Amino acid sequence: MIRVVVVDDEALVRSGFELILNAADGIEVVATAEGAQAADVIRREQPDVALLDIRMPDVDGLTVLRRIQELPAPPQVAMLTTFDTDEYILTALRLGASGFLLKDTEPEHLAQLVRTLAAGGVVMSPKASRALLRSLPGAGGTQDADVARVDLLSDRERDVLVLIAEGLSNADIGTRIHLSAGTVKDHVSSILTKLRVSSRVQAALLAERAGLLNGSDYGDPTARNSRR
The missing domain is CATH 3.40.50.2300 (Response regulator)
Known part of the structure; x- marks a missing residue:
């Protein structure tokens, strides 16, 4: 209960x-x-x-x-x-x-x-x-800057970040993508470090502003690769 x-x-x-x-x-x-x-x-x-x-x-x-x-x-x-x-x-x-x-x-x-x-x-x-998204602590000020920060993540870390933004706990993320809770915890720690944020909520906000959640850029591998 x-x-x-x-x-x-x-x-x-x-x-x-x-x-x-x-x-x-x-x-x-x-x-x-x-x-x-x-x-x-x-x-x-x-x-x-x-x-x-x-x-x-x-x-x-x-x-x-x-x-x-x-x-x-x-x-x-x-x-x-x-x-x-x-x-x-x-x-x-x-x-x-x-x-x-x-x-x-x-x-x-x-x-x-x-x-x-x-x-x-x-x-x-x-x-x-x-x-609200523009006021995110540590934000780079532009969507391109936010995309550049998200691009530091591995493909698996981006998968985890999207599920964080969907509200899933570490255990639920592990179930969804077949990882142990410990491995998910390690990914979350790495994500927060690479994005330079201090909480899951801030990471989710940055992911939304970078377009990771709506697929704008990240739905198109060519567009994503062109930023690297």
């Missing part, structure tokens, strides 16, 4: 997420909270996943995120936001959030996104803006 805590300042949002997730197999919302109580509730309940509103009037989501990241075994955290261009998203990702969700995420997708988080994957709204 995946244990979830939902943190939001709006009671309607909390109850809506609770209703949707409790109807899904293998997921239980063990508590909901507003910002001021969030860290204490998460410390007490020890959930696997926390869905955390990024903007709250009493204690904002970034403050809560900092507090729960200090716990011995912090949950996987996805930030909840109304705007895909929210300026706080990158700060949350730097602080250790495993992704972000728009509050208008389709209900039928929500349970699977929570399962992805619980398995150690990353989740990002498909509406992520180019403004």
Whole structure:
């Protein structure tokens, strides 16, 4: 059973997420909270996943995120936001959030996104803006620069990077491409080093901006080779 805590300042949002997730197999919302109580509730309940509103009037989501990241075994955290261009998203990702969700995420997708988080994957709204991608720490500033960084990866590392961006955990990636979890872990470490990023979320964002996920360049071997 995946244990979830939902943190939001709006009671309607909390109850809506609770209703949707409790109807899904293998997921239980063990508590909901507003910002001021969030860290204490998460410390007490020890959930696997926390869905955390990024903007709250009493204690904002970034403050809560900092507090729960200090716990011995912090949950996987996805930030909840109304705007895909929210300026706080990158700060949350730097602080250790495993992704972000728009509050208008389709209900039928929500349970699977929570399962992805619980398995150690990353989740990002498909509406992520180019403004957010351009703000990626360590970004080269142009798509060509990002493609050049992705081109440092081996073919197998690019395969792993695409699956990271799809939200798969190391174990799921290993199952998909027939590698041990240890080998996948080594590939992930190499990917982060070569891309000069510090997290799976940042690697996924860079891969999207470089066109690796939509196939623009990488779907055409001739185009890809011409960049080398």
